[in-house]
Amino acid sequence: MSFSPCACGIDVHAHVVPEHFPAYLGRTVPNPWPSTTAAPDSNGLCHRHVMVNGKNYRTVSEKSWSATRRIADLPEMGLEKQVISPMPELLSYWLPLNDAQPLIRFLNEYTAEICDKSEGKLLGLAAVPLQDMDTAVAELHYAVNQLGLAGVEIGSNINGTTIGDSRFDPFFAACVELDVPVFVHAIKPAGMDRLVGPAPLQQVLAYPTDVGLAAASVITGGLLIRYPKLRIAFSHGGGTLAMLLPRLQQGWTVFPALAESIPESPAELSKKMFFDTLVFDPAALKYLASIFGTQGLMLGTDYPFNFHERRPVERLVSAGFDPVTCDALTFGNARRFLGNSIF
């Protein structure tokens, strides 16, 4: 069967990696400041190794930094627009603030520049140094108001503290004030000591585990009760949350301590959150819809990394959603998440 996508999709989960990084000018040695080095061409594409702590963290292609290359790939994936956010390993929460600040500023300007060249096809998410609330809020203002970025990407935890912790409230308050969406991506995940097998299991198993716990912490920590206007989305279909939620819902009816600390039902709260559709399986996608409803599901691909969804719209169609729901998942929900005003 040949598939002719509508090319009207909005991909909320795609990443940018700069071709070059500025040289490190700080004083902390050793330091996980990233750099890139030349890598062999492959499939007619220029590649670079992203070096962190003297090791090759990941080899990425020019699709990671070239607006032209990226835009050329959109139609085949059924996409009209793509939201690009920094490769999470660049979020730099683990750097000293004095180092993180210039690196994150560089990333935000780099992302904005790619978007500026895209004639509206690419929208950028900012990074902010969440190791310090004041600096994070200031950078968010700069990224949105000066650079025109459309929202912000954050990690599922900040140096091990999950995002449902109330210490991050000033940041979320600023997101609401600026009316910008938050995209939560798995990073430096819990559960690494439970993996048996090769390195990619971090991405494959621990990433969805951490993002699931982060999403659960947003529910149990009451974030959406304190900030009901917050628009927050989770990568990888919310990770493991879809399996945790029915048990959390039941536990909420059984344990007085849970009922007391979560004034709205977990199931209802989950319906106020957004999730990408990056689960690689029609049954899993249908299950997300049955657990979370369809009003918060949006296309996500993890483009341009190796482990990305190459046919995101076909994946939706194969799950058997009706046309109205397909449209909502393909672009409608993403517009609401990103803010209709930017369309």
Place this chain on the structure above:
Amino acid sequence: MSFSPCACGIDVHAHVVPEHFPAYLGRTVPNPWPSTTAAPDSNGLCHRHVMVNGKNYRTVSEKSWSATRRIADLPEMGLEKQVISPMPELLSYWLPLNDAQPLIRFLNEYTAEICDKSEGKLLGLAAVPLQDMDTAVAELHYAVNQLGLAGVEIGSNINGTTIGDSRFDPFFAACVELDVPVFVHAIKPAGMDRLVGPAPLQQVLAYPTDVGLAAASVITGGLLIRYPKLRIAFSHGGGTLAMLLPRLQQGWTVFPALAESIPESPAELSKKMFFDTLVFDPAALKYLASIFGTQGLMLGTDYPFNFHERRPVERLVSAGFDPVTCDALTFGNARRFLGNSIF
């Protein structure tokens, strides 16, 4: 609607707690050796506090130790038989071996005694001290051959090492040799530092997280390739595995390192494992069936703890399984898991 259950179900996930523990005779102080103290009666039932490290770990009712009370509750739950295993906090992997050994022997004899009084309605699972392979294997032989226990319960990790680690191979080899099933229960879970909220979140969120990672480790560690005859089941519907598996399956086709280290597809391997149905939600139950197939799903209740499934057979019926599948999930698969020879 009044529901008249067939009372033919087999519950593979229920727990036993002794009314009294032997006094600690070892030399390590302080020591997490458990004890019980009197608790107020409630609902006409005698209760005891289970004390660990000087704190009340959990207050449990006489249903935890009384065969009579337990058997009286079976028909209302639609159960003919129940498999009882120690409350996981009693598994004692964290005790010095010299302490764990007599405590586990006491538990196994206690469990066997309850079963012996039950006229075949209760089947017991042993505990074994997995902090030492030789002792664990010896205890398994004793529990099965001398005490007549039907199988063994193990934690999802042993002092932080997940069960897919090959260091536990001698134990699994003994399970195959003795032709007894293994029931994996969440314990001392990963992800505790990602929780925001009251203490029950350990059971509610971190338990299914840890058992999901344990089940994934069995797949990625190749346990069922080394021991194809092993019958192994996971508590809480396999926890988060059902959301991890499609991503693992996709990753297996993308990352050469995963394809090289896992010779059969993760999806196929998952179909050789067993899972209880303790997910409290018809959509989640249907999803387990669509991801794992129905051939390995078996009733589980967590009886008699507060957070248990009170109507397990009705839950299956409400998920809309056809009658043949309902029978398989209600008792057929459990018979195969437990070993048809004991029926």
